Amino acid sequence: MNTNEPVIEVTDLRRVYGGGFEAVRGVSFEVARGELFALLGTNGAGKTSTVELIEGLARPAGGRVRVLGHDPYTERSAVRPRIGLMLQEGGFPSELTVSETVRMWAGCTSGARPESEALSLVGLTRRAGVRVKQLSGGEKRRLDLALALLGRPEVLFLDEPTTGLDAEGRQETWELVRELRAQGTTVLLTTHYLEEAEGLADRLAILHAGRIAVSGTPAEVTASQPSRISFELPTGYFPGDLPPLDSLGVTGHEVVGRVLRLRTDELQRAATGLLTWAERTGVELRGLDIRSGSLEEAFLRIARDVSERDAATADQAGPAGNAGRTGNAGQAQHSEKEHVA
Amino acid sequence: MSAATVTGTAPAKSTVTAVGRMTSLARAELTLLSRSRATFFAAVFVPLVLPLSLRSTAEDMDLAGSGLSVGTVILPSAVGFSLLFAVYSSLVSVYAARREELVLKRLRTGELRDAEILTGAAVPSVLIGLVQCLVLTAACAALMDVEAPEAPLLSVLGLLLGLAMWPVLAAITASFSRSVEGAQVAAMPLLLVSMVGSGTVVPFEVMPDRLATFCELLPLSPVITLIRGGWAGNLSTYETLGAVATALAWIVLSVFAVQKWFRWEPRR
Numbered sequence: 001m002n003t004n005e006p007v008i009e010v011t012d013l014r015r016v017y018g019g020g021f022e023a024v025r026g027v028s029f030e031v032a033r034g035e036l037f038a039l040l041g042t043n044g045a046g047k048t049s050t051v052e053l054i055e056g057l058a059r060p061a062g063g064r065v066r067v068l069g070h071d072p073y074t075e076r077s078a079v080r081p082r083i084g085l086m087l088q089e090g091g092f093p094s095e096l097t098v099s100e101t102v103r104m105w106a107g108c109t110s111g112a113r114p115e116s117e118a119l120s121l122v123g124l125t126r127r128a129g130v131r132v133k134q135l136s137g138g139e140k141r142r143l144d145l146a147l148a149l150l151g152r153p154e155v156l157f158l159d160e161p162t163t164g165l166d167a168e169g170r171q172e173t174w175e176l177v178r179e180l181r182a183q184g185t186t187v188l189l190t191t192h193y194l195e196e197a198e199g200l201a202d203r204l205a206i207l208h209a210g211r212i213a214v215s216g217t218p219a220e221v222t223a224s225q226p227s228r229i230s231f232e233l234p235t236g237y238f239p240g241d242l243p244p245l246d247s248l249g250v251t252g253h254e255v256v257g258r259v260l261r262l263r264t265d266e267l268q269r270a271a272t273g274l275l276t277w278a279e280r281t282g283v284e285l286r287g288l289d290i291r292s293g294s295l296e297e298a299f300l301r302i303a304r305d306v307s308e309r310d311a312a313t314a315d316q317a318g319p320a321g322n323a324g325r326t327g328n329a330g331q332a333q334h335s336e337k338e339h340v341a
Numbered sequence: 342m343s344a345a346t347v348t349g350t351a352p353a354k355s356t357v358t359a360v361g362r363m364t365s366l367a368r369a370e371l372t373l374l375s376r377s378r379a380t381f382f383a384a385v386f387v388p389l390v391l392p393l394s395l396r397s398t399a400e401d402m403d404l405a406g407s408g409l410s411v412g413t414v415i416l417p418s419a420v421g422f423s424l425l426f427a428v429y430s431s432l433v434s435v436y437a438a439r440r441e442e443l444v445l446k447r448l449r450t451g452e453l454r455d456a457e458i459l460t461g462a463a464v465p466s467v468l469i470g471l472v473q474c475l476v477l478t479a480a481c482a483a484l485m486d487v488e489a490p491e492a493p494l495l496s497v498l499g500l501l502l503g504l505a506m507w508p509v510l511a512a513i514t515a516s517f518s519r520s521v522e523g524a525q526v527a528a529m530p531l532l533l534v535s536m537v538g539s540g541t542v543v544p545f546e547v548m549p550d551r552l553a554t555f556c557e558l559l560p561l562s563p564v565i566t567l568i569r570g571g572w573a574g575n576l577s578t579y580e581t582l583g584a585v586a587t588a589l590a591w592i593v594l595s596v597f598a599v600q601k602w603f604r605w606e607p608r609r
Contacts, residue, residue, distance in 0.1 A: 055450060057446075057449065057450065076454075077452070077454070080450075080451060080452045081356065081452055085450050087443070087446065087447060087450065089443055090443070090447060091442055091443025091444040091445070091446050091447030091448075092442070092444060092447065093369065093373050093439070093442060093444055094442060095372075095373050095376045095377065096369060096372060096373065100369060100372060101369075103365070103369075104365050104366065104368070104369035105451070106365070107357065107361060107362060107364065107365020107366070107368075108357060108361075108362040108365050108366065108448075108451050108452055108453050109357065109451060109452060110355060110356040110357050110452060111355050111356075112357075
């Protein structure tokens with residue numbers, strides 16, 4: 001048995017909707033056994049469209065998908081008993097109780113867990129007798145998750161599993177997903193909560209307009225982003241009063257009211273230069289915020305404009321991107337140490 | 342090949358069978374049907390009450406020479422109403438409701454095949470239709486002196502063809518709607534045409550010839566023809582084969598249409 005064998009293989013995947021809208025435009029990635037892979041993206045980026053193709057719910061317009069070595073669309077019966085999935089919106093008859101819903105689903109699932117086990121996994125035991133229509137949004141999500149886990153799947157697809165959950169429910173779901181992953185379940189997760197991807201994913205990809213804009217481990221993606229320093233200009237001072245920004249390793253800046261924002265790939269050098277200047281001049285930098293590149297930064301930049309393909313944003317997925325990543329790794333470490341706020 | 346290695350790691354699981362899956366779905370649908378009062382009432386009581394209203398019409402018909410009696414006019418009609426209301430009309434609502442609640446989409450993510458989903462959901466309605474037909478037959482026999490059928494197999498064949506055909510027609514009809522209410526409207530044309538033109542209210546034997554020829558091609562017509570013919574024993578081999586062929590043609594066409602056009606998700 002080769003544990004490195006990809007469980008999910010997606011090659012140049014395309015999806016075109018009836019009106020000619022191309023929702024997925026050549027997406028490729030692999031997920032290894034036991035790995036948790038997150039697909040991030042703004043609304044309409046193509047996350048769900050991509051995931052539905054991998055789940056075998058629709059036939060791709062182009063490209064190839066393999067799940068556990070099979071085509072999920074044409075070899076549905078080979079794949080389905082081994083996967084579990086949760087759609088973005090659960091579909092359960094509103095007049096059935098939670099318990100009846102689980103029993104119905106169990107009757108359709110190979111090797112189903114006992115009802116009590118499925119409900120206790122997601123903390124719905126006490127709601128077993130309640131009609132689905134009376135559940136809160138969060139409880140419906142958890143019922144959906146219980147059904148996804150019913151057949152002890154080898155591969156789990158979670159489409160925005162924590163949307164609509166409160167903070168506590170979200171934490172519990174994350175804990176459960178971590179546990180499943182620890183037991184060897186392969187997970188493909190879509191989310192628009194960045195902390196969810198950062199906290200759970202082994203690797204992630206950010207989709208934009210049907211293409212993968214960035215992919216890598218959360219650390220790699222984060223390291224590809226410039227770090228930021230922002231502070232309030234002291235009264236009577238102007239940006240021109242600072243040491244030349246080039247000499248600090250600052251690659252860009254903007255002024256919003258009294259607040260100055262600096263972008264840099266060399267956070268330690270820029271911060272040291274700035275703080276030394278402040279010390280020497282005897283001014284206080286109010287609202288000082290020094291932070292290394294973040295996933296949020298990466299996400300917002302991609303969402304804002306992908307045509308502005310500067311820095312390492314562009315082709316992280318390719319071999320060229322790998323080179324860029326190793327180049328940035330050292331800096332990422334530095335900036336973590338420097339993470340004062 | 343990756344398939345072989347990955348498959349090798351699959352843990353042994355007890356697998357569910359197609360029958361098991363459909364039974365599970367059918368049980369849930371039965372629960373849902375019992376909780377939906379309006380649908381339940383329409384399915385169970387309308388077909389039991391409607392035939393009574395036909396009695397006076399049937400008694401006024403000029404049946405001399407047609408080989409029919411009041412009983413053999415009403416009984417097949419009653420079975421027709423059962424197929425139309427207990428099976429067709431209620432299933433149109435069921436399919437539309439499950440689609441709008443995204444239940445069909447969710448079911449398709451599991452191990453159920455498409456045909457199993459549609460069949461499983463249809464089971465309770467088909468059973469109700471079947472029980473109703475038996476009750477109606479018994480009632481007609483008891484109340485209207487209907488004698489034992491001349492060719493019972495033809496009647497049974499007609500009933501079975503009807504029970505196979507109407508759920509499929511319901512699935513197509515449901516695809517022409519955007520909501521449960523809309524589905525009831527979408528069901529009206531076929532419901533009305535069938536009631537007027539398929540020999541339920543007016544037997545073909547008493548229709549003008551040209552109209553009868555056209556009406557015999559409607560989906561409910563062969564079902565009524567076979568059931569009525571089975572009872573009266575007045576069908577020639579040619580007529581029998583014609584009716585069976587018409588029924589089979591409708592079933593094949595509808596199955597094809599469902600495969601091609603059935604909508605599993607709401608329009609957004």
